[in-house]
Amino acid sequence: MERVPILKIGDILLVSIQVDMSDQTALQLQEDLAERIVSTGSHGVIIDITALDIVDSFVGRMLSTIASISKVLDAETVVVGMRPAVAITLVELGLSLNGIRTALNVERGMELIAAARPDESPDDDEFHDETDEPETTDSA
Amino acid sequence: MTTGIDLSQPQAQAIRSDEDVVRVRQLVRTVAVAAKLSLVDQTKVVTAASELARNTLVYGGGGSVEVTTMDNGRRRGVRIVFADSGPGIADLDLALTDGYTTGGGLGLGLSGARRLVDEFDIDTGAGRGTRITVTKWAR
Known part of the structure; x- marks a missing residue:
């Protein structure tokens, strides 16, 4: 079974999925990421899916699960690089990717993660009451 | 990866493992490109194939797939037949409801998967396996 590498860049974990993942590989990535978040104390996870030519319901669910797991472990997840054809197909498939933040590319993803933790940047105190986003988790 | 295959002939692939589901995606992609489907339509039919191949594996206990290049004189397309001899689907209307699992x-x-293709036909019943035929045409 192939394994997707997880890179640590500063405070962020970067996962760039470059292979057509089997379901087992996807589940393994889920576990590996949870462990790396805890062992590194990272506060952000960026999942780059630029190279994926499809996202089916299994991978879609994996992305949602990773976002939920990292939230529990005090990390933000941003999915970046979704191809237009993949976005069109996902919507038609009926997958809403609940609770997943997306950005066009890695750079914007890093900005999103930085913005999600205003308490760590010294200059903006004014937003610190509004950092809680609405919960979109629908069921247990 | 799948070079040198004769796409005028139906391509068969067993579905016995996770890796086979990946192979089905790659095979359908190759045939969809050869049939000149647009990028969006390739993406849709490969995604549909991935869902149905996984169903064949998980619910049907494994089975097989056959991928054929179609030509109706006006348009080309891809036809994919998934077959298993699993338990079959007793209540098809329920099984086709969004969110039912x-x-x-x-x-x-x-x-x-039904929404992502142009034609969708399913032949199933309790105890007699499942056979699903889908077709996607080039626009």
Whole structure:
């Protein structure tokens, strides 16, 4: 079974999925990421899916699960690089990717993660009451 | 990866493992490109094939797939037949409802796959396996 590498860049974990993942590989990535978040104390996870030519319901669910797991472990997840054809197909498939933040590319993803933790940047105190986003988790 | 195959002939692939589901995606992609489907339509038919191949594996206990290049004189397309000899589907209307699942998934595989293709035919019943035929035409 192939394994997707997880890179640590500063405070962020970067996962760039470059292979057509089997379901087992996807589940393994889920576990590996949870462990790396805890062992590194990272506060952000960026999942780059630029190279994926499809996202089916299994991978879609994996992305949602990773976002939920990292939230529990005090990390933000941003999915970046979704191809237009993949976005069109996902919507038609009926997958809403609940609770997943997306950005066009890695750079914007890093900005999103930085913005999600205003308490760590010294200059903006004014937003610190509004950092809680609405919960979109629908069921247990 | 799948070079040198004769796409004028139907391409068969067993579905016995996770890796086979990946192979089905790659095979359908190759045939869809050869049939000159647009990028969006390639993406849709490969996604539908991935859902249905996983269903064949998880619910049908494994089976096989056959991928054929179609030509109706006006348009080319891809036809994919998934067959298993699993338990079959007793209540098809329920199985085709968004969000219904017996397997702990999202319940979008069957219903979602149907939305992503142009033609969708299913032959199933309790105790007699499942045979699903889907077709996607080039626009």
